Amino acid sequence: MAHHEIEEMTKRGVIGVWTHGFYDGWAPNYLLSIANNHNSIGRFYETFGNGGADTRVRTLRPPDTRREWYRPNPPLPKVKWSARDNINMQESAILLGMNNVASSGEKFLNNFYLKSKRSVGKARAEGPAAWVFPADDARPAEQASLLNLFELQGVEVHRLEKEWRIPAAQESLGEPGTDQEKTAEKPDAPAKSKEAKKPAETIIPAGSYVVRMDQPYSRLADMTLDTQYYSPRDPRSYDDTGWSLGALRNVKTTRVTDLAILNAAMQKMGRIDPPGGIEGQGKTLLIQHNTDNTLATLRFRLPSVPMEAAEDSFEADGIRFKAGSFIIRNADRPQLEKAARDLGIKLHATSATPSVSTHPLAVPRLALVHNWQNTQNDGWFRIPMEELKVPYTYVADTWLRETTLLREKFDVIILPPMGGGGPAGLSVALRGLPMRGDPRPWKNTSETPNFVAPGLDSTDDIRGGLGYQGLANLERFVREGGLLMAVQTSASLPVAGGMTEMVNVADARAMQAPGSVVLSTIDDKKSPITYGYDDKLYVYFRQGPVITVGGNFGGPEAEESAGSPSRSSGRGTASDPDIIQGRPYEPPEKPVRRSPHEQELYVPEDLPDFVRFAIPPKDQQPRVVLRFAAEKDLLLSGMITGGNEIAEKPAVVDVPHGRGHVVLFANNPMWRGETMGSYFLVFNAMLNFDHLDVGTAAVKSK
Template sequence: MQRVEGTIRPEGGVSGSGSVFAIENNGDNALATLRYQLKSADFQVAEDAFSAGKRSFPRGSYIVRGISSGELDRAAKELGVPVIALGAAPPVKTHPARAARVAIMHDWISTQTEGWWRMAFDFNRIPYDYISTQDLSKESNLNAKYDVIIFPPAGGSNQQIIEGLPMWRNPMPWKKTELTPNLGNTDETDDIRPGMGWNGLAALQQFVANGGVLITAENTADFAVQLGMANGVSVNTVPRLRVVGSLLRSKLVDDASPIVYGVSDNMAIYSDEGSSFNVSALKYGGRGSRFGGTESRATGRGTADDPDVVQGRPPLDTAFMPENLPKSERWELAPLTIEQLRSPINIIPPDQRPRVALRFGDQKDLLVSGLLDGGGDIAQRPIVVDVPLQKGHVVLFASNPMWRGETLGSYALVFNTILNWDNLNAGRKLDAR
């Protein structure tokens, strides 16, 4: 037995010869670091699995050109990333992995939780601007500065995010002065009381509509849903649920989604309160009910996933029998009914419908570690949803993928989103109607 000396790193670097290089996407956070470190290189993302030489590469792997073997080898060795040199590029469909211009946005009510996101980005050497919700209305064109705006879990309610703190009495500055020399190092303001404001919300909505990506998590995901930026999605309300900082099992739903490239099935997800989503092809039908029901019904009329009729009493006229629809799972969009198609104003166009990338596991497999009571109400529910909004996307996380430096396995969900920000529709299959 020998004592380990020095820094321990996984083996990395270039092996083989050739001017084209393949890098397996295994969810390693160092892949995002490598991309930003080698900004001038041409990184392409394979939209399907492929083979090269004697190696197989999963969907989401990188094909790199425009860089010397020596330069790539040095960077890959430092980061512990294995790279395979190829004589020619494999015949697989690809899209570019551009180094997105990122802003991490905070409110002034609480900055502790989002600080862990900044720490994750700093540790992985991914550059970003740090802005506040007050800055949104000050920019005439957010898309000119940013490709992705990240809004981590924030303080306060949705109303407080918009309105801020009460404006009576004196301003409340947060900035460096002779009396407060340690304030304002990362961001400062003359008054922390104003919130995003309705003009700021309009600017954020326009940013996404013009092609930007907004990443939200936990209460900011609820903010996006409630403020009309996530058509067909609602937050699953479960009064009986008890979850306190637990690890819960997840399952891949759409492994063609760039958000889950390299992510393993059955990954444990950190969940603070057991939040989850419902999805629907209807703009205001986010509950996901197959029959358009609501959370609460009169006694004897079944659950929200049953036909809204008196249970156990068939109608006298078969014309009033509910439509027999195919079974849909909790994470799926419910099939549209004939009545809905007859009056389709509420039906979301197929290319704008929510796309579920990740869901909670089955009830029997759900708990990995911690406290869970009432897990049946969140089992199989969506937890990562990509929602198109005109030219852009709003990505909703029901969980917190970047928490206290402990959830390293789920960082890739965020990094994948920013590296594929302008190609999140890759691999998407549209409904026929």
């Protein structure tokens, strides 16, 4: 198809048309993937741009004008070019391409048929047979959301009528957030009997959902649910390298290779709506915190209804409720019943009084910040807020600079990834667009009537960035009780801006992580930010930052770095002790083994007073909430080299400042409509913004 268009364009005297100028095409996240994922053909055109609508004389680089084997008719070294030229060239090529398809319609239709036929045969040719979504998933709303997404894409979803058992030898991907990931027996593990080593069969409950691999769009489902591996030997990926949707959405999935499941009794589904409502009797309503994102919708839908968060797990009527579960006392039952049915949330009514400490769940006033250079990253935060009906105000960095009393207007401010990290990132944030020339407005006028859609931001001048005054305004906002959440590259702003102590944010030295799915572990189960989560959580991580916590006060490390000799040069071998001559040998004390959490905040007893003076009090020290897994367990999907730079390092850190808090994210919790499993890290922080100290030693001592 490309050669046809090149031939036709060149025949008409167009200079500089060629193919083989590919990007890697690994990540299925551009519009052409819509066709590729549905057994059709996706085309990717790139035409010389202009950086604006003006006509200009453009000079090309020598590498772009050389004749190559794939480019016998290269572009001219200098060309007068405009946006109109760009559009004309694209439109011409597209019309020629469409004519080619129309003229050879039977061939292309037959190709579509063959691809679809082979996709139906996938289950028996290369497998798997199916992907199963267990009926007992703790997050039914998110499970339904993912399955409905497949339905929207033309992927058929079925539901098992009876329990199904997978033989013990069955290969399974495991369940995100649980301990069922694939594991191998460690060489040094103690010997067990053959009976003890024998794996048990997997029981899939009746009512579980099945995405069969013997259907026309099976490859779309398989590609998005399976893990991805991108070899470090390959050219650097243009975009993300991992996107396993079950893991990122914190939804259980099981990869089934046993063809017998295709013969199981099952019904084809349409739209899936999780059941919701109230069961039981009593004036107190309890909602299990399962991190389903519809819980945030419920809170903001009923802002006038008092709701409390349980500060620990508790039991009521024989049901075990997690920490963070919602407690609603003396509620309007019909009002809650309707909301529960609409949102697919189950409530339990009880006459018992939960014996657990609680605090009010807030309905915070939220500001979502953007700059005037790029709004793509904050757009991925806006979409879930709007879809989940979480109200927010969209504000610019320049507005923060001009608004002193932020705490009077907002409770929570989110800084999505903006600009670079480190000191350079702070400089870019403070400067913004240079204050040169005339003001640069961004607003609707008679000449530009479509710049700003209703509800979006506008200004008379986009220059100047956050500025020192904006940084001071944010610091005051936090000090007066607000919550500032800073994500990925934006994490450097509050750290370098002096709002945190005992925290450092840096760029990776040698690590390469071009958008991957990695494992993290809950480090502080008492923190309200982790309410509702299990011990493990898969998150999206791209390149940085690397967050470290602690005062670097010294003290023996838990162990020597792997492979490094531990003795000085001298007599004997590398494994012999270093015996100093002229005095009796005294074996050294064995170093105390500390977990990363313990080592970070370790303060040696012999620390000098003038250094100890700099240590903040306990209630002002950083609190690691989420931590990246050990290097051997870190990567699920995609590619990471040099993963030791983030292994067992903090992923989410809560830092008190004044009466408020700064929460730093090394992962991106809201990215491309994929990371629904980590959304509630943000929502938990928001709903508990004024009680984030819960579970700390400082609170316990009060």
